[in-house]
Amino acid sequence: MRIDIITVVPDLLKSPFEASILKRSIEKKLVEIHIHNLRDYTTLSYKQIDDYQYGGGAGMVMMVEPIDKCISKLKGERDYDEVIYLTPDGEVLNQAMANTLSLKGNLIMLCGHYKGVDQRVRELFITREISIGDYVLSGGELAAAVLCDSIIRLIPGVLGNETSALTDAFQxxxxxxxxxxxxxxxxxxxxxxxxxxxxxxxxxxxxxxxxxxxxxxxxxxxxxxx
The missing domain is CATH 1.10.1270.20 (tRNA(m1g37)methyltransferase, domain 2)
Structure with missing residues (x-):
């Protein structure tokens, strides 16, 4: 499995993949994790990737163009089974969903930030929207780490005991x-x-x-x- 994570704050995503089961799964080449800094895909000054929302109101909005460039580049290199947007108003993650996603080959995860993404991102690129609970975080990075953990641990060979994941709660x-x-x-x-x-x-x-x-x-x- 390959998972590409698009984020505004890549440093938030380093430590979850540098310890324990997730680290071992990467070392065993059972999964690849690639973290992409969205600021690398903007041509605006100061690496700007957000702007004020039309119609007024508090909170900045992630612009469509940098996200388009990043996703289009990735999709030009390989096929993806899902392009997932981590957002509080997505379908709530459960075990059945993790089971299904663990059978996929390549996934893109887009981490929301600020007030969220331009609606056109959701209409043009996103195939699935996922939340980890009915509450709001500062960004989608921690949610992406949770989603990755729930998926990767189900991949055959990741856990020491192959039957362990099958006897977990909620299965x-x-x-x-x-x-x-x-x-x-x-x-x-x-x-x-x-x-x-x-x-x-x-x-x-x-x-x-x-x-x-x-x-x-x-x-x-x-x-x-x-």
Missing amino acids: DDLLSPPIYTRPSTYKGLEVPKILLSGHQRKVDEWRDEKALERTKELRPDLLKED
Whole structure:
């Protein structure tokens, strides 16, 4: 997979890809991350990529021309499956969406900034708009990092245990069951005996039961109605 991220503040995106799972996935050549500074695509003085909005109002708007130049250059070099705009009013990221995107080959992610992008960017280039939650950030960079993490960890070979990602919360629209490790007793609290039994079928049944219980209690909205 190749992911190209277009941003006004590239320094914000360096550290997420320099540690842990994302770093290892890059080193193993399972994914390529390319960060593009939008200011490199403007011909205006002081590397300007934003301007006042027509009609007045507070907040600057990212101009269409530099974004056009960057996206057009990238698309002239290879085909892309999606051009994603990270924006608070996009569809909210969920596990099913991450699963789908993890099967793609090449992605472009455009990080919003200031008041957002000229509407014509969305009409001309964007194929999908994604939000990581119903709140506003200073820019789309952190959202892009979150989206990348949710996608990349699903690529075969990225995680040490191939089944790990398949048993994560939300994969089957359920929260994860309680999990434990050593010691078996701590401050009077004991690990459920079923988990120490060695009977895998019963352990799996217990986990399914607890996952359903937790979901009903904490996130009943996830349960599909018949």
